[in-house]
Amino acid sequence: xxxxxxxxxxxxxxxxxxxxxxxxxxxxxxxxxxxxxxxxxxxxxxxxxxxxxxxxxxxxxxxxxxxxxxxxxxxxxxxxxxxxxxxxxxxxxxxxxxxxxxxxxxxxxxxxxxxxxxxxxxxxxxxxxxxxxxxxxxxxxxxxxxxxxxxxxxxxxxxxxxxxxxxxxxxxxxxxxxxxxxxxxxxxxxxxxxxxxxxxxxxxxxxxxxxxxxxxxxxxxxxxxxxxxxxxxxxxxxxxxxxxxxxxxxxxxxxxxxxxxxxxxxxxxxxxxxxxxxxxxxxxxxxxxxxxxxxxxxxxxxxxxxxxxxxxxxxxxxxxxxxxxxxx
Numbered sequence: 001x002x003x004x005x006x007x008x009x010x011x012x013x014x015x016x017x018x019x020x021x022x023x024x025x026x027x028x029x030x031x032x033x034x035x036x037x038x039x040x041x042x043x044x045x046x047x048x049x050x051x052x053x054x055x056x057x058x059x060x061x062x063x064x065x066x067x068x069x070x071x072x073x074x075x076x077x078x079x080x081x082x083x084x085x086x087x088x089x090x091x092x093x094x095x096x097x098x099x100x101x102x103x104x105x106x107x108x109x110x111x112x113x114x115x116x117x118x119x120x121x122x123x124x125x126x127x128x129x130x131x132x133x134x135x136x137x138x139x140x141x142x143x144x145x146x147x148x149x150x151x152x153x154x155x156x157x158x159x160x161x162x163x164x165x166x167x168x169x170x171x172x173x174x175x176x177x178x179x180x181x182x183x184x185x186x187x188x189x190x191x192x193x194x195x196x197x198x199x200x201x202x203x204x205x206x207x208x209x210x211x212x213x214x215x216x217x218x219x220x221x222x223x224x225x226x227x228x229x230x231x232x233x234x235x236x237x238x239x240x241x242x243x244x245x246x247x248x249x250x251x252x253x254x255x256x257x258x259x260x261x262x263x264x265x266x267x268x269x270x271x272x273x274x275x276x277x278x279x280x281x282x283x284x285x286x287x288x289x290x291x292x293x294x295x296x297x298x299x300x301x302x303x304x305x306x307x308x309x310x311x312x313x314x315x316x317x318x319x320x321x322x323x324x325x326x327x328x
Contacts (some may be wrong), residue, residue: 035237102192176317
């Protein structure tokens with residue numbers, strides 16, 4: 001994956017081959033989604049966006065990916081080749097609207113060799129995080145005061161104090177000098193596969209702004225909200241919404257939800273294939289919410305429930321039980 005390829009499709013194929021060769025289960029590729037693919041290996045779940053130029057990644061895409069990542073306990077990651085005209089450097093973590101960005105070779109190093117980057121690119125240059133406890137312990141073992149170490153490293157006493165208390169990041173050159181002086185590694189790896197904190201609950205009143213006209217996506221379906229579900233409507237994803245039981249004991253019940261919206265059979269079948277794929281990777285159930293008088297119980301392996309059936313239910317448990325029956 002060296003150099004800058006001419007086609008993004010080529011990059012997606014290469015990344016898919018890399019992930020599958022390292023034991024990841026990968027989803028289909030979703031070009032018109034805020035993410036391109038999802039990949040899982042045991043507890044690691046990656047939500048990936050692939051771009052040649054990362055400047056094309058919008059804030060709206062970032063916000064939706066962040067919400068999906070927190071809901072599915074996935075690690076969001078952008079893989080790119082350049083920003084403006086400058087290529088992204090290997091083993092450096094960049095950032096775009098709060099989403100980490102890495103070059104393809106950095107992804108390869110993490111996935112294949114479990115070698116994580118240490119350097120973070122930010123305004124003003126490159127930085128590393130210092131393990132303050134190790135720095136402090138080794139400094140004391142060497143009988144060095146804050147001033148002694150500061151003088152040798154050509155920084156201020158206050159800077160060493162801030163390193164030890166995790167108050168500031170260091171320049172890579174300063175960190176390398178400190179490691180040379182103390183003869184020990186003090187920089188911290190950036191774990192891009194860290195599981196994010198889960199949403200406390202899906203707020204049924206939360207909506208996302210579209211990129212086209214900044215209009216709010218209406219919250220729906222109301223029938224599920226009345227049963228006690230939180231519903232997050234999505235904009236650029238292969239599904240229409242995420243549904244979760246707003247109950248601490250049953251929070252694991254996250255559903256990939258597709259709303260019929262008077263779609264024809266062919267469109268529904270195509271959507272069902274995509275949602276089945278994502279359901280298998282994320283280990284979350286999927287469901288179609290049907291409207292009108294159409295009687296459908298399953299579409300390509302995805303359970304379907306009509307809104308009039310939901311209206312007859314008393315609580316979310318009845319809904320989940322019906323899904324299990326139709327899924328089986």
